[in-house]
């Protein structure tokens with residue numbers, strides 16, 4: 172050990188590769204006393220400590236910023252960490268934050284375990300509220316969250332209308348745009364101040380990394396996020412950043428494939444007697460479909476179906492008979508997934524009234540015909556629908 176010299180340079184100039192370099196490091200070392208003394212000046216842009224960024228994390232942030240049309244992007248350890256970070260960066264004691272009733276479920280735990288004890292009030296609103304959000308903006312409101320579409324019930328929100336109403340009142344807007352990815356919906360261009368993506372889903376896309384990203388246009392917001400993340404001790408591993416950059420290389424290909432397969436499966440399911448409603452933003456049966464057509468450049472491969480109530484007893488056998496769809500709650504990767512989800516207990520603003528269970532599907536990149544055949548063999552196990560229509564509660568609308 173005594174014989175080991177200090178590294179000459181972390182940047183070998185003569186080696187050029189298409190793969191981004193993985194720069195590991197907790198300690199950052201300095202060439203002089205003066206450089207060390209002024210390291211805090213390099214907190215936002217240079218390097219002062221491994222936790223505050225490495226050349227690998229900064230390269231990933233540059234690439235995500237380019238996708239989002241942002242000035243700055245910032246990566247954190249998970250999508251949930253990104254949601255918490257943005258919320259804490261905007262609202263302190265006495266502040267109020269609004270979430271759509273369709274929001275990613277763990278935000279309810281954020282509201283009760285962290286925000287409420289810190290004196291931040293949280294309210295949930297009808298995701299289809301549009302410009303009437305103005306009625307819910309009190310002088311204490313600091314932040315409005317949108318999640319469009321909601322990742323279980325798929326309501327597409329009028330983000331420009333909500334953002335405009337909030338902007339007129341000086342209220343910030345944060346968008347969880349994980350379903351669409353920046354390739355299908357650029358949240359900043361539609362009026363949001365913060366674009367959040369759970370990188371764990373499509374951006375990485377291989378079910379093996381947890382990460383979140385926040386993108387902004389305003390430098391002041393970026394600095395505020397960095398300061399808050401420093402207090403929370405957030406940092407990401409350079410290996411994970413390199414894996415995400417590998418995933419980003421095929422994001423467009425994967426998304427095109429998942430979109431096409433998802434639509435094929437959604438249309439197949441829509442024609443089934445077991446299915447009461449297909450909640451896919453690209454289909455007219457989805458609440459907010461017209462807004463999706465106006466604001467989005469395409470779909471991803473995630474959608475839900477509301478099954479008829481009579482399917483309930485056979486549902487476990489059917490789901491477990493699927494051979495290509497693993498049962499799992501995450502989504503947006505190469506493998507197809509299915510998740511039975513009941514949104515009703517979580518809802519507080521708009522009751523969820525559909526009588527039957529929900530299955531959420533995430534179409535992967537497998538052969539679409541094989542996936543459809545898999546659904547067909549499993550759905551056959553439901554058996555014929557009950558004969559007496561009087562005993563069947565048909566839900567025409569999910570609202």
Ligand SMILES: *Cc1c(COP(=O)(O)O)cnc(C)c1O
Nearest residue numbers: 249250251275322349369371382
């Ligand atoms: C998964 C998900 C998150 C959280 O991401 P994690 O990296 O799992 O914490 C946030 N929002 C949406 C819409 C998600 O699907």
